[in-house]
Amino acid sequence: MSILFYLFLTVTMIFSMEGQAKNVEPVELKSLAVLCGGIKPADMISALADEYQATVTIAGQPVKLFINADYAGGKILCFPPVKAPPGSMRPDRLERVEVEVRVSFKTSDGLFDESFNALLKGGSAGSSLVGSLKPDQLKGKFKPQLIGYEKTLINFEIRFTGKDCMGTLSKSGRKPGRANERIPVFRWNSIESK
Numbered sequence: 634m635s636i637l638f639y640l641f642l643t644v645t646m647i648f649s650m651e652g653q654a655k656n657v658e659p660v661e662l663k664s665l666a667v668l669c670g671g672i673k674p675a676d677m678i679s680a681l682a683d684e685y686q687a688t689v690t691i692a693g694q695p696v697k698l699f700i701n702a703d704y705a706g707g708k709i710l711c712f713p714p715v716k717a718p719p720g721s722m723r724p725d726r727l728e729r730v731e732v733e734v735r736v737s738f739k740t741s742d743g744l745f746d747e748s749f750n751a752l753l754k755g756g757s758a759g760s761s762l763v764g765s766l767k768p769d770q771l772k773g774k775f776k777p778q779l780i781g782y783e784k785t786l787i788n789f790e791i792r793f794t795g796k797d798c799m800g801t802l803s804k805s806g807r808k809p810g811r812a813n814e815r816i817p818v819f820r821w822n823s824i825e826s827k
Contacts (some may be wrong), residue, residue, distance in 0.1 A: 658712040659731070669711030670728030670730060677730060677755050678704050685798040687824030689740075697741035698821065700791065700798060703764065705750055707733040729756045738789060738802075739773075745802075748774035751789070759794035779816075782806030788815065798824050 648717050665675035685700040708731075715726040734753045739746050751764035764788040779785050785806035792799050799822050805815040 649756040656714050657713050659712045662709040662711050662730075665709060665732070666706065668711075669730050670714055672711075672728060672730050672756055674730045675731050677753070677760050678732065678734075680760070680795060681793055682796050682798075684769050685824045687821050689821050691740070691742075691744060691819050694742075696744065698745075698824065699737070699739045700824070701737040702734040702753060702791075702793075705733045705735040720747065724763075727756055729754060734762065735803075736789070738790075742774075744773050744775045745771075747771060747787075747789075749789075753793075757794075757827075759792065761790070761792040763791075764789045775818075777806070779804060779806045782808055782814075784813070787818075806827050 660669075662669060662674065665678060666673065677807075681702050683701065685698075687696045687698045688695050694725070710731040712729045712731070714728045717725050731752045731754050733750055734766045735748065736751050737748050742814055747766060747767055749764045749770075751762040752764045753760050755761065765788050768785055768787065771787060775787070777785055777787060783806060785804065788801075788803045788805055790801045790803070799820075801820045802818045803815050805813055807813045
């Protein structure tokens with residue numbers, strides 16, 4: 634019985650240690666021109682198009698969507714690479730950069746006319762951002778219509794790869810005593826830069 638106990642304890646320790654990477658604090662960079670490993674934040678910003686445009690379908694109607702993201706000043710953070718522990722099944726983490734951008738998200742019908750700050754996170758494979766607005770922060774005509782929900786948000790998830798952009802706009806909230814729900818409003822797979 635004691636051998637089984639020690640075997641169980643050893644296996645438990647191995648699995649609990651597996652995948653634990655050393656926690657590395659981000660380093661604040663002084664400018665967009667300073668390298669973070671092989672990434673220059675200025676290159677990540679300049680890879681963004683001046684504007685992305687697409688025709689999307691909202692409530693069965695085709696609508697023009699316009700997205701723009703510009704550097705908003707503020708902190709530029711470098712997250713150094715982290716090597717996975719020996720024997721771990723987790724991959725190494727590559728370096729990445731976080732830069733604050735000002736996002737403009739508008740539709741031709743006025744349903745969305747939003748601007749917000751978000752952290753653009755990225756590396757050599759592209760960048761992405763996630764932003765949220767409360768319903769009373771919306772400038773456009775969109776109403777989330779989540780009656781009886783608490784902590785209602787409009788969520789913007791956007792991924793940039795070169796001159797392409799894809800993402801999801803969703804609404805989320807929670808009914809009292811229940812888990813949070815996220816409901817897609819619309820998605821776009823790829824939109825061209827202008």
